[in-house]
Amino acid sequence: MTNPKYAVFDPARPYFDLVRTALGDLVDGEHFFDIVADDVVYEVLYDIAGWPRVIEGRPDLMAQFRGYCDHIRLQTADKLVRHAMDDGRGLVIEYEVHGxxxxxxxxxxNRFCSIIRIENRKVAHWRDYMDSLAAWNALTARAR
Structure with missing residues (x-):
């Protein structure tokens, strides 16, 4: 059952579910926003209009994802590849989203690679790489 406080983020649920699965028992919490630290740093190494390169703190991260959910609805997230590192303090995940x-x-x-650092059973830092051309092509394509 989905937590009603996160209902506004339902369009990104496949992504959130994939991340929660990838992190498994390395973190505490059910939803993506429960497993990130209050002072999380979420860094994206690509330029997409409206998405800052660095987001600091859970409230700002939630605000960015609220905007994402206003524009994109994901149907699936798949092809998860998980690489554990640093004795459970870090994780690299590769995955795809479709929406x-x-x-x-x-x-x-789109395809992504995310490097995640975990502290005190929460995501403390997230560094994200993606196929920027795939995003650009989708965002600039004409309406059907």
Missing amino acids: TILATGVKYH
Whole structure:
């Protein structure tokens, strides 16, 4: 059952579920926003309009994902590859997401690699890489 306080983030649920599965028992909490530290640093190494390169703190991260969910609905997240490191203090995950750009109906498919540092059973730092061309193509495609 989905926690009602996270209902606004339902369009990104496949991503959140994949991340929660990937982190397994390395972290505490049920939802993605429960497993990130209050002072999490979420860093993206790509330029997408409206998404800052560095997000600091859970409230700002939630605000960014709220905007994401206004524009994209994911149907699935898959092809998870998990690489443990640093005796459980770090994890590298590779995965894909598949969804729809809501304004245009254009299908969105992207690949990611995320490097995650865990402290006190919470995600303390997240560094994200993605296929920027896939995002650009989906976001600039014309409506169907």
